[in-house]
Amino acid sequence: MTPEEAKKILALYRPGSADQDDPAFAEALDMADPGRQPSRRASQLDPELSRWFREHCAAFLSVRGKFLDIQPPPALKDQILAEYKSHVTPMRPRRRLVLACVACVLVMAAFLTVFFIRRAQRDFSIYRQRVVAQALRPFYSMDVETNNLTAINTYLAGRHAPANYLLPPSLKSATPAGCAVIDWHGKLVTMLCFRTGKTLGPGEVADLWLFVANQDDVVNGPTSVSRAVTQMDRMATAAWSQRGQVYMLGIIGDEGALQKYL
Amino acid sequence: MTEPNFESVVAQFYQPLYKFAFSLTRTEADACDLTQQTFYVWATKGHQLRDAAKTKTWLFTTLHRAFLQRRRKELRFPHQELIETDTALPFVDPVNANGLDSAQVLEALGRIEEHYQAAVALFYLEDCSYKEIAEVLEVPIGTVKSRLTRGLGRLKEMLSNSGSSGRIGKAQHDS
Numbered sequence: 001m002t003p004e005e006a007k008k009i010l011a012l013y014r015p016g017s018a019d020q021d022d023p024a025f026a027e028a029l030d031m032a033d034p035g036r037q038p039s040r041r042a043s044q045l046d047p048e049l050s051r052w053f054r055e056h057c058a059a060f061l062s063v064r065g066k067f068l069d070i071q072p073p074p075a076l077k078d079q080i081l082a083e084y085k086s087h088v089t090p091m092r093p094r095r096r097l098v099l100a101c102v103a104c105v106l107v108m109a110a111f112l113t114v115f116f117i118r119r120a121q122r123d124f125s126i127y128r129q130r131v132v133a134q135a136l137r138p139f140y141s142m143d144v145e146t147n148n149l150t151a152i153n154t155y156l157a158g159r160h161a162p163a164n165y166l167l168p169p170s171l172k173s174a175t176p177a178g179c180a181v182i183d184w185h186g187k188l189v190t191m192l193c194f195r196t197g198k199t200l201g202p203g204e205v206a207d208l209w210l211f212v213a214n215q216d217d218v219v220n221g222p223t224s225v226s227r228a229v230t231q232m233d234r235m236a237t238a239a240w241s242q243r244g245q246v247y248m249l250g251i252i253g254d255e256g257a258l259q260k261y262l
Numbered sequence: 263m264t265e266p267n268f269e270s271v272v273a274q275f276y277q278p279l280y281k282f283a284f285s286l287t288r289t290e291a292d293a294c295d296l297t298q299q300t301f302y303v304w305a306t307k308g309h310q311l312r313d314a315a316k317t318k319t320w321l322f323t324t325l326h327r328a329f330l331q332r333r334r335k336e337l338r339f340p341h342q343e344l345i346e347t348d349t350a351l352p353f354v355d356p357v358n359a360n361g362l363d364s365a366q367v368l369e370a371l372g373r374i375e376e377h378y379q380a381a382v383a384l385f386y387l388e389d390c391s392y393k394e395i396a397e398v399l400e401v402p403i404g405t406v407k408s409r410l411t412r413g414l415g416r417l418k419e420m421l422s423n424s425g426s427s428g429r430i431g432k433a434q435h436d437s
Contacts (some may be wrong), residue, residue, distance in 0.1 A: 012410055018391045060386075063421075066367035067386040072280035076294055080272050080301045 138203030378413030
């Protein structure tokens with residue numbers, strides 16, 4: 001490094017500052033500062049550079065002193081603290097309150113969203129599709145296969161599925177075939193299977209079904225005993241409500257086939 | 263942040279911040295405003311700072327930003343980034359500097375180009391490393407050194423003129 005190069009570097013050197021330990025200045029300092037390495041021989045220092053360096057340090061300290069002479073007004077610190085107390089401190093509880101309110105609203109919104117989504121999922125129209133699809137599925141297995149209604153009811157009661165249903169009198173002309181318990185969003189639905197006496201198709205185990213669910217487990221279901229008839233795929237259905245339970249009767253065929261059992 | 267913490271930060275930094283603000287604005291009222299504004303921002307946003315060791319840099323950066331925002335409202339000036347370091351060596355005659363007071367030195371600082379002023383002020387005022395100065399000014403270290411080299415050269419001219427004429431003259435800008 002030449003003395004001119006060292007000067008260029010040391011022009012930005014500040015004595016008594018962190019620059020002393022800055023490696024960017026180390027080599028130039030070694031050439032200019034006799035006090036930096038006491039063991040260094042005088043011949044290794046550049047006398048002109050050392051003189052320049054002394055003047056540079058003196059000039060820096062002189063100007064720095066002028067900057068350090070700047071003094072803030074005596075009241076400034078108190079003004080800052082007073083402003084903090086008068087403006088910032090009252091803001092903080094208000095901000096916390098606003099944040100708490102926002103958090104509450106978000107939690108409520110999330111809760112309501114989940115609530116309505118779950119409620120929509122338990123809608124009667126979806127329920128009807130689900131149980132019809134269950135009945136029309138070929139080769140499904142009933143939990144109990146028997147023509148004994150008492151045995152069927154005993155099984156249903158043991159499973160805590162609706163067993164205290166009111167069987168329409170017209171269904172007495174059909175032959176019980178068995179039953180199954182369907183899970184409906186964590187609630188149990190009774191599926192009673194009957195045979196009307198018609199020849200069953202391949203894979204069919206019944207052709208007439210009565211589904212019973214608790215009223216509270218189905219949203220927007222029927223609310224009266226009057227039968228509401230709907231054709232679903234190749235099944236005619238009729239739905240009604242009675243004694244806190246939702247009933248749905250389904251038969252393979254059209255409304256005419258269903259009327260016999262209503 | 264709790265109130266005692268705020269008070270301790272104020273106690274530790276209000277003087278250097280005021281000095282930096284005053285060296286930029288050269289008026290007591292503006293320097294006080296900037297310092298207060300800086301601590302207001304600290305009170306409202308300082309909790310976002312994760313590294314407490316960066317408090318000083320954070321405060322100086324905030325003050326500098328506030329100063330620049332005020333200046334931009336007052337006037338538009340072309341922003342000039344230096345790429346190469348000026349080779350002219352800044353040197354201030356200590357005799358000249360000793361004969362001046364703070365006001366004269368700050369007046370000289372105020373006459374040099376605006377984008378050199380903050381770098382020069384931090385160079386003299388605070389024991390900031392070049393890395394910290396770069397963080398405060400939000401420019402690379404190379405740009406800091408460029409600005410300092412030029413800014414100190416300008417300041418030297420001002421102070422030399424002041425020393426020889428008894429008043430601070432206007433620098434001749436390099437073409």
